[in-house]
Amino acid sequence: MTRLRNYFLTGFIVCAPLAITIYIVWSLIGWVDSWVRPFIPHRYDPDAYLGFHIPGYGLVVAVVGITLIGFLTANIVGRSIVSFGERLLSRMPLVRGVYKALKQIFETVLSNKSDMFRTVGMVEYPRKGVWSIVFVAGEKETEINAKLDPEGDPLLAVFMPCTPNPTTGFLMYVPKSEVVILDMTIEDGAKLIVSAGLVAPDYKKKVITMAGQTIDGTIANPTLAEIAQPARSKRTASSRPNR
Known part of the structure; x- marks a missing residue:
């Protein structure tokens, strides 16, 4: 029974993270599909021709659409449209505060120059x-x-x-x-x-040399207290050879 329990725990450790990861990814794909698919015309939906549902098609359309919007925004015409939309939103009392806060958060988090939470x-x-x-x-x-x-x-x-x-x-x-x-x-x-403190990262003590350089890891030669020392021979004064 002890061996069966160990086998079960080993299989659970292997399967649980994999199953949870698949569940999260699958839920994310389904959530994006539920938002994007209603806006896709029926003639461009592959489900209408194949007769069965293809998961992830809405996610692909969303990624391609966001990339195209970013490409169009990079030119003068796109920037003009975005500026016009921002000016329109800035005149709305409740919407402008939410939009400015969200825009600043996304720009700070996704910017390459951001040093947040490092x-x-x-x-x-x-x-x-x-x-x-x-x-x-x-x-x-x-x-x-x-x-x-x-x-x-x-x-x-x-x-x-x-x-x-x-x-x-x-x-x-x-x-x-x-x-x-x-x-x-x-x-x-x-x-x-x-993990509430259960999964702690590995820690290696840093050793500083006489030159002030930092060495990560352990010392190659252990100290005298860490290894067994050979027994010393007890020699008395009477046992010494006479000169």
């Missing part, structure tokens, strides 16, 4: 002596820094995600001196949060 750190929260994982958004000159700490320790915008759902959390501004920067990547930090 560093994992730790802050003392919710009390002294208790540490929480945070994602550091970066150090920027903002009104918050000017009002709260104009000449002292700069403030860092950090995002503290919740476990096990890292998409929700708290935005906090913490002094730079109180943030402990970690060497782990954002992916490793996300795994640590989602």
Whole structure:
């Protein structure tokens, strides 16, 4: 029974991540198809000719359509149309706030110059002596820094995600001196949060040479305390040969 249980757990570990991944991808494809397919003309829908449903066709049409829109927006005519649409949206009281906020978020996240959430750190929260994982958004000159700490320790915008759902959390501004920067990547930090601390990234101690260079990994020659030492021969003064 113990061997059967081990076989079952091994198969579960192999099948569960694969099944969950397939389910998420399949749900995403179905969600995009449900949004895009109603706008596809009936004569361009392959389901009308084949007689059965082809999953993913709406996703392909969406990717091609977004790429064409980006290509058209890159020229003068496309920029003029986009500018006209933005001016039209800016006159709507409720819509303009939502549109500007979403546009700024997407431009910041998808920009190649963005340095958001590239560093994992730790802050003392919710009390002294208790540490929480945070994602550091970066150090920027903002009104918050000017009002709260104009000449002292700069403030860092950090995002503290919740476990096990890292998409929700708290935005906090913490002094730079109180943030402990970690060497782990954002992916490793996300795994640590989602798994509630069960999946921790591998850690290698850094060794600093006499020249000040940092070496990742372990020392090639172990210290004397880590290996067995040969027994020393006890020689007394009487056992020494006479000269």
